Amino acid sequence: MTIKSLFFWLLEHIYHYNIFIPDENDYDDDDNDDAAKDPAIILKHQLYSTRLYIPLLITILYILILIAVISPQDRSITVSNITPTLFNQLSLEHADTLSCPCSNIAMPYKAFVSHIIYFHPVCSSVYVSKEWIQALYLTYASSLLVNDFRTTAKSQVSQHY
Template identity: 25%
Template sequence: LSSGQRLHNLYVLMKQKIKQFNIFESKIPSTDEHDIRNTILSTRLFIVTLTVAVIVLVFYTSLIDQTRIVIIKSPTFEQYATLYEKSSETLTCSCTQISIPYDKFIHLSPIYHQVCSSQFITDKWFKYINDSRPGGLIYTNDFRWLGLFQFQILENFCQLSSKTIDDELLIFYSQTTHLSQTATIASNITFQLQSQALIEQFQSTTKNNFLRLLQLIQDITQANKLISGLNTNYAIWAYNYTDFLFTTFVTQEYNMPANCICQVTYKCFQLSSITSFRDYLPGFLNGCFLLSSLLQSTLECWYNQTCFKQLIYEMNVSTTTTTTNFTILDPSRNNQYKPNTTIITIVN
């Protein structure tokens, strides 16, 4: 046979085999043509169904994302940030340390009120007030008598605030985060929120501790009925009667609130003034105790050039012995606080 004839015979044979292909043929060949035809049709249907299923499976597999695990040891922060941006949902990064000091990722820089860096808590201002004191009687609402001690208290407030915050920061920085062995890096937003919560907790704790101590000092002073050496809560009157000297203590009375007496409460105040001053010193108070009256005072006159110049004029200090070159507080600084903000609000 020629090669063409052989190929034709092979084609006919293959065609016949395909037509007769039957995977459901029984072990005992059937002679029933109807049964044979049914099993052949079933075979063809099975093959078509299987082919379609394989095609669908291959197509579906090509569409879905395949997760590939890539391990990067000790990545830099820049590498981590890039990976997080690309694969935030699947990225996991275990912590190499389970205890991290706060000072490794938090740094706080306290900003103090401008009065704490001004001339008004320096010896220059203290000397100026001291040189303005007149002779004769002491007036419990005269700024020239009491202002020196109040500004010295203000200086101590600035120093105590700085010392308290520095001490609390040392404690805060020494504290550490405590993570589990399987802890992973938090997202940037979560980290920022957690850090902000730590900072707010530190601020609240430091402030509350300071205010509790301040309140305790005032309460103890009032409860023990301590007498001020400046006669601000009790006035001492001495009477010379023949051969006897009688001494009596008279409680001081102030007009804020009306008819307020120091024997009952230390929260009695009145506006400070200078005896020859036409008006009271705006916002600056005297009272039963210098500390409590200072806390309720404002520094608005020290923000106002006109008011401060009038105060300097009324203090009437000789310029030959004392300089009057003082710079008032800048109202554009410390925008959080207005000039009429009380000192206790600033302390808070």
């Protein structure tokens, strides 16, 4: 077989290739169908459908493969012993995709967090201590003199709250 005859053989097979030939059980045996079905017209439609279907299938597969090849692939890169300079550079280049899955803290909190508690002078005075509050509610306050603060302390303090 020469190259020329091989080419014509391939061309003939492509020209007469039909993927829509029905199986034996697929033929319509209805006698109630009034429309005449010419086998030549049916074969012609099947060949046209094949000639349309095969290029469309090849084109769609080509586009899908091209999209799969061109689309960017995600990669995870772990950088150990990162410096603040390198982290700043990476955050500028990859701000929306950069993540830091740290499992332990490299720097203790006390290096950058400090807290000093200051109380209001009244809150830190002796007048809010437990002993002072209990002293306001003396059971024997009525036995003291009238001008003694302890007799009226309870009413004076509760008046302001």
